[in-house]
Amino acid sequence: MNIVVLIKQVPDMERVKFDREKGVVDRKSAGTEINPFDLNALETAVSISEKMDAKVTVISMGLPSADEALKEAIARGAHEGILLSDRSFGGADTKATSKTLAGAISKIGKFDLIIAGEKTVDGDTGQVGPEIAEILDIPHISYVEKIEDINQDNIVAQCELWGGTYLKKAKFPVLITVTKYINEPRLPTFKSKMKARKAKITVWDMEELKEVLTLEEVGFKGSPTKVKKIEVPQSAKREGKLFRENINEGIEEIITVLEDKKVLGV
Ligand SMILES: Cc1cc2nc3c(=O)[nH]c(=O)nc-3n(C[C@H](O)[C@H](O)[C@H](O)COP(=O)(O)OP(=O)(O)OC[C@H]3O[C@@H](n4cnc5c(N)ncnc54)[C@H](O)[C@@H]3O)c2cc1C
Known part of the structure; x- marks a missing residue:
């Protein structure tokens, strides 16, 4: 089984400052970390791979420095990391982000299960997971809190939505997004961290992805959303x-x- 986990490197929201004049996040004011919900996504994948014969590939779209996040994911149990990084990916809204990630997943070829976080702590739209499923034309199950059953053909997952509990079954390939209630992410060990530091992260730029993406679909050009103004509410x-x-x-x-x-x- 091939599992793809999507992780985004986000600013440490406890420390990050906002530039009120420019109306943007001052990304230099704080360090970065893996989006907390994506650690739950990774833990889900690694736990499955321990029970079944599964390969876990983590993908992130971001700056070259996001390879740190991918190495951390490897230290936490992933087998391979792919970084999508290119100047032309800059300024991407959720549509262009989803298109780029979906393009990379289709370049990987065979995949059974894609796992994303329910949302990020910076963008917070919760759109990227379901959008990727739509682009790849596969089913998705959002807000998964528990995996009731999984075998080589399908998954049964419990999710909480609008005050109700749903038990959903889907045949592979499928995308799920997970909440923080699904598990407690494990911490990397000293040994796994040392091993991950030497891991080779595959980097795909636009040239590598040109068979699956056009320049019009990615980054600012591929983004119909235009942000007019961002305001930080005064407490x-x-x-x-x-x-x-x-x-x-x-x-x-x-x-x-x-x-x-x-x-x-x-
Ligand atoms: C007009 C516009 C311009 C923007 N310009 C920029 C910009 O220049 N630079 C910038 O950094 N951001 C920019 N953004 C923000 C960018 O759109 C979001 O960071 C991105 O689309 C992800 O959306 P989200 O954070 O709401 O993810 P959500 O939909 O909340 O994330 C859900 C899940 O999808 C996966 N996921 C999301 N993003 C990624 C990723 N990049 N890699 C791997 N997995 C991912 C994760 O598993 C995550 O838990 C811009 C947004 C808009 C609207």
Whole structure:
């Protein structure tokens, strides 16, 4: 069985700062990490590969530095990493991102199961997984919380959606997106980290993908979404005033404040 896992390198959202003037994320202000939900996707794939005869290939589209994320994925149990990196991929919206990832998956050839995170912590659209399934014309199951059964032909997965629990069965090839509830991602060991540092990451640029993609389909050119403005919402400030001298005067003042703010009717 061939399993493809999609991982995105994202900024550490606990530390990253926003440039309010330019309305963009200041990516230099924090380090990067593998999107947390993608660690659940990887753990799902590695657990399956331990039970069945399966090869786990991780793919990421991003800057050349994303090879670090792929090496970490190998340290966590993946067998092979492929990085899609080219200047022409820059400025991609979810459609162009999905198109590029789908192109790479079809170049790999035989695949049975594609696993993505339910969403990323930076873009947060949750569109890329289902879009790839549509492009490849295969079924998908989103928000998977548990794999009930898996064999060489099909998968039965439990997912939570709109307050309901669904048990869905799909024949391979299929794409699933997983939530954080599906498992607890394992940590890499010192030994696996050392081994992964020497791992060779395959890099595919536009030239490598020209049989499956055109320049019009990728990056800015392939992106119908145009972001006009990004605003960082200001967090609401709390105001407080103490009335402690005269209790009756304090009550009067509080009533006046509440009436002014239209909390109490006048
Ligand atoms: C007009 C526009 C321009 C943009 N320009 C840029 C830009 O210049 N640079 C930039 O970095 N971003 C840019 N973005 C953001 C970019 O579109 C998203 O990073 C990307 O499409 C993924 O969307 P998402 O983060 O919402 O993923 P989601 O749909 O929330 O992700 C779901 C899952 O899909 C998989 N996945 C998502 N992205 C990748 C990836 N790159 N590689 C492998 N797996 C992945 C992961 O498994 C993930 O858990 C732009 C967006 C728009 C709308």
